[in-house]
Amino acid sequence: MKLNLRKLLKKMSGHAPAKPEQKKFLAADWLPKHTFHHSQFADLKSLVTEKERQNLRISLCLPTLNEEKTIGKEIIMLKSELMTRYPLLDELVVIDSGSKDQTREIASSYGANVYLARDILPQYGERHGKGENLWKALYQMRGDIIIYIDADITNIRPHFAYGLVGPLIRMPEVQYVKAFYDRPLTLSKGVRVSGGGRVTEIQIRPLFSLFFPELTAIIQPLSGEYAARRSALERLPFPIGYGVETAHLLDIYHHWGMSAFAQTDLDQRVHRNQSTHALGKMAFGIYQTFFRRWRAYGYATNLPAMETVLRQFQNRDGRYEQIESPIREEERPPIIKIPEYQRAFGRFP
Amino acid sequence: MPPQKPAPEHAPVNAGAAPSPENACKARLEQYKSAADALRDILLADLIRFGEIPAPTFAEEQRIRFLADRFMEIGLDNVSIDAVGNGMGIVSGREGRRNLLVLTHADTLVKDPKDQTIEVRADRLVGPFVGDNSIALAALTTLPLLLERLKLQFKSNIILLATTRSLERGNLEGIKHFLANSGRTIEAGLCLESVQLGRLNYHCIGLLRGDIHCRLPENYNWAQYGTTGTIIPMSEVVNRISQIALPHRPLTSIILGMIRGGIAYNNVARETILSFEARSESPDILNQIKQQITDICNEVGARSGIKLSLDVIAQREPGGLDIAHPLVRKATTIFTALELQPMLYATTSQLSALRDAKIPGLTVGLTTGERRYELDEIDESVKIAPLSEGLAQVVGILQEIDEGNIS
Numbered sequence: 148m149k150l151n152l153r154k155l156l157k158k159m160s161g162h163a164p165a166k167p168e169q170k171k172f173l174a175a176d177w178l179p180k181h182t183f184h185h186s187q188f189a190d191l192k193s194l195v196t197e198k199e200r201q202n203l204r205i206s207l208c209l210p211t212l213n214e215e216k217t218i219g220k221e222i223i224m225l226k227s228e229l230m231t232r233y234p235l236l237d238e239l240v241v242i243d244s245g246s247k248d249q250t251r252e253i254a255s256s257y258g259a260n261v262y263l264a265r266d267i268l269p270q271y272g273e274r275h276g277k278g279e280n281l282w283k284a285l286y287q288m289r290g291d292i293i294i295y296i297d298a299d300i301t302n303i304r305p306h307f308a309y310g311l312v313g314p315l316i317r318m319p320e321v322q323y324v325k326a327f328y329d330r331p332l333t334l335s336k337g338v339r340v341s342g343g344g345r346v347t348e349i350q351i352r353p354l355f356s357l358f359f360p361e362l363t364a365i366i367q368p369l370s371g372e373y374a375a376r377r378s379a380l381e382r383l384p385f386p387i388g389y390g391v392e393t394a395h396l397l398d399i400y401h402h403w404g405m406s407a408f409a410q411t412d413l414d415q416r417v418h419r420n421q422s423t424h425a426l427g428k429m430a431f432g433i434y435q436t437f438f439r440r441w442r443a444y445g446y447a448t449n450l451p452a453m454e455t456v457l458r459q460f461q462n463r464d465g466r467y468e469q470i471e472s473p474i475r476e477e478e479r480p481p482i483i484k485i486p487e488y489q490r491a492f493g494r495f496p
Numbered sequence: 497m498p499p500q501k502p503a504p505e506h507a508p509v510n511a512g513a514a515p516s517p518e519n520a521c522k523a524r525l526e527q528y529k530s531a532a533d534a535l536r537d538i539l540l541a542d543l544i545r546f547g548e549i550p551a552p553t554f555a556e557e558q559r560i561r562f563l564a565d566r567f568m569e570i571g572l573d574n575v576s577i578d579a580v581g582n583g584m585g586i587v588s589g590r591e592g593r594r595n596l597l598v599l600t601h602a603d604t605l606v607k608d609p610k611d612q613t614i615e616v617r618a619d620r621l622v623g624p625f626v627g628d629n630s631i632a633l634a635a636l637t638t639l640p641l642l643l644e645r646l647k648l649q650f651k652s653n654i655i656l657l658a659t660t661r662s663l664e665r666g667n668l669e670g671i672k673h674f675l676a677n678s679g680r681t682i683e684a685g686l687c688l689e690s691v692q693l694g695r696l697n698y699h700c701i702g703l704l705r706g707d708i709h710c711r712l713p714e715n716y717n718w719a720q721y722g723t724t725g726t727i728i729p730m731s732e733v734v735n736r737i738s739q740i741a742l743p744h745r746p747l748t749s750i751i752l753g754m755i756r757g758g759i760a761y762n763n764v765a766r767e768t769i770l771s772f773e774a775r776s777e778s779p780d781i782l783n784q785i786k787q788q789i790t791d792i793c794n795e796v797g798a799r800s801g802i803k804l805s806l807d808v809i810a811q812r813e814p815g816g817l818d819i820a821h822p823l824v825r826k827a828t829t830i831f832t833a834l835e836l837q838p839m840l841y842a843t844t845s846q847l848s849a850l851r852d853a854k855i856p857g858l859t860v861g862l863t864t865g866e867r868r869y870e871l872d873e874i875d876e877s878v879k880i881a882p883l884s885e886g887l888a889q890v891v892g893i894l895q896e897i898d899e900g901n902i903s
Contacts (some may be wrong), residue, residue, distance in 0.1 A: 301615075
């Protein structure tokens with residue numbers, strides 16, 4: 148299915164749960180009303196009561212690829228508190244991209260429902276990337292609210308999930324909740340406090356500041372932890388790789404405005420460090436996503452076709468050689484357009 | 497010859513009769529194991545939470561706070577933190593005339609671990625202090641839930657206690673404070689240690705723990721005694737201690753645990769400290785060792801012009817229960833039913849504080865595991881599967897004590 152993003156975005160406006168604000172946006176107004184700390188939702192008993200009153204189902208998705216070192220702990224920490232002690236989550240699902248290590252076995256042994264991404268909607272082919280897993284999770288899971296949490300977090304705590312779901316339960320106008328935190332990177336033995344994600348600070352924040360200043364109110368736009376209503380996610384196209392978080396922010400903002408967002412401080416998140424080369428690939432994918440939307444929103448009409456090969460250098464024995472990495476940030480269409488999804492959920496565009 | 501009725505392959509013996517007490521006990525323990533298994537994620541999550549909260553001796557507040565919060569959440573009675581920081585909660589008994597104490601220490605050895613992250617693998621947990629003593633703490637917070645699931649309410653109150661100031665210079669201050677000030681008569685105590693499942697300690701070995709301080713006095717005579725500082729005299733002390741004759745019976749040993757001193761390559765060390773522990777089944781031998789070490793300090797000090805002193809930070813008498821004590825017998829019954837081979841050896845744990853207070857007590861382990869030391873870090877790994885057996889054992893022993901007479 149070929150994706151015409153421009154047509155799609157135009158059509159999506161008709162399904163907007165809220166109109167973008169017309170008045171001048173002031174981060175100072177938005178921030179205190181839409182920014183939370185996870186401790187504000189720590190009363191799990193009352194959160195569960197409210198969830199049940201609204202008759203909501205909540206699903207948690209952990210997208211994985213070779214995460215055997217951290218997946219077991221994430222499942223234990225989240226399941227014990229938010230399923231066994233307090234029935235906040237209705238399902239905990241691992242969508243795996245084909246790990247070569249023991250990720251799936253460990254996840255399954257600790258009680259998660261584990262699926263291979265390629266086995267979900269196989270008739271639509273197999274793509275590789277986190278966004279693919281997140282998109283397919285929408286078909287596999289049954290929740291009205293979906294929580295996505297990266298599977299490489301070493302200091303996972305239950306508040307990573309309830310902190311994100313809290314604003315969605317408490318504020319009906321909120322569609323999408325982003326996490327933010329301090330991000331110490333694990334070094335050999337210890338941890339150090341970083342100034343924030345490098346790609347965020349060097350790429351996303353300058354881009355948003357230039358073209359979407361309101362979005363700069365999102366403190367950590369690339370955080371891998373967020374929760375959203377199915378009714379919003381099902382109408383979003385999903386880049387399959389690095390651009391999925393950026394795409395979500397841009398598309399939700401473009402059609403529903405800042406009132407659809409909230410963000411929650413999850414304190415500290417410890418994760419593996421990535422090389423500058425790896426971050427370069429990430430930034431390349433994000434640029435593709437960004438400029439594709441720039442064009443689709445009608446901000447630029449003469450953008451040239453984008454290359455899909457990232458060229459980086461390395462020095463081997465005193466000689467420089469170029470490494471070429473093909474990165475094509477493909478996008479899955481809004482899942483509500485898929486007939487199988489329509490049949491399974493009785494939901495239509 | 498008329499055809500004979502073939503005997504059934506497994507002829508029922510006394511079919512319909514009640515199972516033997518041994519079989520009934522086995523069946524009960526199987527049920528406890530299954531229930532414990534169903535609570536595995538709760539146990540492991542609490543284990544991780546405890547394990548990742550730093551709690552060096554004298555700084556256990558945060559860990560105890562978490563424990564108390566869990567106790568409150570579960571709905572235990574009398575949840576409290578006492579003057580020395582011990583955390584307590586009570587599972588009230590049907591009758592409440594007797595109090596059984598289940599305890600473990602909350603503190604850890606290393607003051608400033610670089611990273612206390614616990615890793616969950618397929619069959620084990622790996623990280624500093626998972627074995628000493630995070631599992632036992634998690635067992636305290638899981639035990640009430642297990643009893644609830646099993647719909648078991650004992651006649652006795654079960655007091656769940658996490659003690660502070662247990663290790664090193666803490667010298668069991670937490671448990672001693674509790675026993676002296678709780679105002680409750682304790683019928684029996686069960687000390688939990690994370691590892692090893694199968695240990696059954698009913699006897700304490702005597703212990704003498706001390707620091708030998710070697711200091712340059714203010715009026716040190718550099719001309720007379722030279723510029724070697726405190727390291728050379730301390731090396732002589734070490735040499736002399738290693739020459740102390742130790743008997744094989746009663747079992748006696750001296751461990752030289754730590755030595756530290758000096759500040760730089762090019763500065764004479766003005767202070768050196770040696771930390772040691774002597775263990776013996778005989779209090780007389782421990783007293784002899786103490787006297788010998790004091791003599792060594794005095795003699796080396798006199799010859800070197802350096803101030804040497806022995807600072808005894810703990811001295812515990814050997815002793816405990818007899819192997820024929822009803823408490824030991826009851827525990828052995830449970831071990832037998834679980835097909836655990838009891839490892840009987842003397843310990844230096846909190847048991848000695850119970851013994852001093854004349855409270856019969858045992859120490860048991862909850863799972864199997866191992867510990868790996870590097871220079872400045874401790875890495876431990878513990879197996880997950882045996883934990884259900886470990887918890888079943890605790891419930892089984894408590895039930896035996898609750899139902900019987902142990903005096």
